[in-house]
Amino acid sequence: MNQNWHGTLIRHMLLLVTGCLLVGLISGYYGWSLAIGLGLYLGWTLKQLLRLHDWLRQHKPDEAPPDGYGLWGEVFDSIYHLQRRDQRVRGRLQAVIDRVQESTAALKDAVIMLDSDGNLEWWNRAAETLLGLKTPQDSGQPVTNLVRHPRFKEYFEQDNYEEALEIPSPTNDRVRIQLYLTRYGNNEHLMLVRDVTRIHQLEQMRKDFVANVSHELRTPLTVICGYLETLLDNVEEVNPRWSRALQQMQQQGSRMQTLLNDLLLLAKLEATDYPSDNHPVAVQSLLQTIKNDAQALSGERGQHITLEADPTVLLKGSEGELRSAFSNLVFNAVKYTQDKGTIRIRWWADQQGAHLSVQDSGIGIDSKHLPRLTERFYRVDSSRNSNTGGTGLGLAIVKHVLLRHRARLEISSVLGHGSTFTCHFAPPQVSRSEAIAVKD
Template sequence: MNQNWHGALIRHLLLLATACLIVGLITGAYGWSFAVGLGTYLAWTLRQLLRLHAWLSQHSPDTPPPDGYGLWGDVFDSIYQLQRRDQRARGRLQAIIDRVQVSTAALKDAVVMLDTDGNLEWWNRAAETLLGLKTPQDSGHPISNLVRHPRFKEYFAAQNFQEPLEIPSPVNDHLRIQLYLTRYGNNEHLMLVRDVTRIHHLEQMRKDFIANVSHELRTPLTVICGYLETLLDNAEDLNPRWLRALQQMQQQGGRMQALLNDLLLLAKLEATDYPSANAPVAVDLLLLSIKNDAQALSGQRNQRISLEADTGVRLRGSEAELRSAFSNLVFNAVKYTPDQGEIRIRWWGDERGAHLSVQDSGIGIEARHLPRLTERFYRVDSSRASDTGGTGLGLAIVKHVLLRHHGQLDISSVSGKGSTFTCHFEKVQVVRG
């Protein structure tokens, strides 16, 4: 097409030059004839440009192009064909968008599109039910102005969307919603919201059941263990054949008491999102106390337990909860590290926050078990847990305590070469000096 245009333009210029030359031969004024001819051609070209501009400014692809001749006729027709082609493509895209919007509007889950700054761009009808969004007045407003829950503001500000967030609905406190956020395009956000009220109620019933049963069992178990202790204190008055049975009963009773205590602690941790206490905790002194307890637990096994703690880094939170989590990690290291083994405890801070690592030279853990270690009652080896007196709840307690203190747990281990448990805390929880 370009070659045809070039050829037509050259032919037009040659015809114009020939006509001007003939007129110049007749009149004898070659300069004026060429000037008049060129001016006439420029005026005609300008008129065609003005016609093109007037047609394009109508912004209606359905309007046919103006009549043209030669080169300009080809230009008008080509532009018109491009417009029609673009119109068909836009029609197909609009049909796809309409189908997506219709199908999305039919979803029971809410779908919300946010721009790079978190402002509302589009949402379906379910978002109006679950989040209370109103069309069109909420368009362009920040999502944090409409979903005002503090946990959502922290979640969105952190920009860490690996795990979903569960909060009460802004419309109804009795509704529980779960939010999934995904980044796409130019750092825009797609938010999916589900109604998980029924699942939340079932989970709450499970928690209440465990907490109530644990509480009800605590009293009779305390009575039984108390009488067993009294009997064993007077073992010389008993028939020797009952001594072993009473000792085993006392041992198993102690394990049951430890299990109930862990269940009650988990129930307490799950009851609220944040610890009641938020005072700075001297972690170095806390770890020193735990290290002394671990040394006593190690007894005659000659394990080398070392502590390296930065005295200038403290942590906001509950000292009792942190003691429970940190002691679980250290005591586990003592239990699963062989005699003459080494355990290293380190507490330090950097620009990312504060960190605690507990490294041992124990038996290690196979990689396939690592993702499930913090699940309740999950045991790598049930027989091993029985030998060491574990309840299967220690790392679950650690996980919940860290979540309440804006922390997370990393586990690295190689079977036969030991394990390292590292707690990472965000900067907001750290107090220096």
């Protein structure tokens, strides 16, 4: 509308009043002339307002507003210009939307938009192939009703989406998919789904290869170690020059057996997602046994090992697997803590779940190594690892055990000032018993 519409309105009113007064001067009825003139103007204004109302209620998307005169002509012209500008903006937005839809439709990865409650709002063609979504009947449906894998429901309901989830496709069990979730806007969700069947098959081939080689090597290695032990038991009958060689061979053979046992344990842990023997474990008594073993391992080094555990907090899972993971953390603390050092073991629970902490005053780890500590055979210091007799698989075993028990490992360390390894277990894995907490 013209910015001088106030002046136009005033001029029209002055002309109307002047005309009415002239008619009143001629007829001699000033009041009636003014009233009739204003009434006619009001009627004309109401008619234009009704025309605008009817057009707003019944007009088609591209239909122009009605013609008008005077002030209402300017109103209709302004509406027309706004309408044309809005059409241009909508055209540009629609072009962008069409390009986005065309590009996402060409993707082999699925893209799904969910509202804050997890209901389906939009998805591309790949989502129909990988997840079996159907247009339009699935629109507005909760995604957990269509992807019914129990691990997906747990993954969707959690707050941390840093790691992707890998599950079988709902449409084909032989297809493996990887899901990524991220939040945006008003707590809405964007879900990306990839077909990782080939990667999964390669990973499975690697696991099978390691497991098969470990099994095949176990028998001949047992035979070799057995004969070495027999020879060492009768060392007085053996040429003295061979005594040191036999001892070193037995030491390395024992180390290879430990390595094979760790590889076989990892293969077993990777074979299934959940422990077969899932029942409440008394963690306090388990940690007490591990503490006693750690004290024996420490021997005469004078390390001070303490245990603070709440016996009322039980953990659902496999006692054997938890023993393996917890003992790895505690024994590592013993190995890498100097003589007279301190090691503190804590087990407690809060609203976020249950937690195991192993804190030591040892040599510490440089921060650049922390992200890779749980990788297989990763060594911060190869010479140090060799001296302590490690296989490089301990923390990898810990990681897999925790994953099977719906937990995560947090590592904090300062070089020269010790390390803290903390296991965080989700609330569903925790149960309670009636007992009194003790400190040792």
